[in-house]
Amino acid sequence: MQAAGGMSEPPYPALGRAAVASYLNAIKFAPNYPLTPERVVAMFNAVYQGGTYNVAPGVDWDADQVKAYFESLYNG
Secondary structure, X not given: OOOOOOOOOOOHHHHHHHHHHHHHHHHHOOOOOOOOHXXXXXXXXXXXXXXXXXXXXXXEEOHHHHHHHHHHHHOO
16 A cells, blocks of 8 residues: 555655654643644644755755654654
8 A cells, every 4th residue: 555645655654653653742741742743743744745844044854854853752
């Protein structure tokens, strides 16, 4: 089975898993989690079709960087 919208190509399956884990953690551990559920969704939506997420002025993350950040929050 392949997901629509290019989600079957790396890093997108792993990005999707990391986003879901971060979303659930944001709900469960609020307000002590560094992301809100809304921020997780915004980050995922910004990068899943090849775009970037603006972290700070002049700093944009691609899908790999967003995935790595999500994973860093639960692989500690």
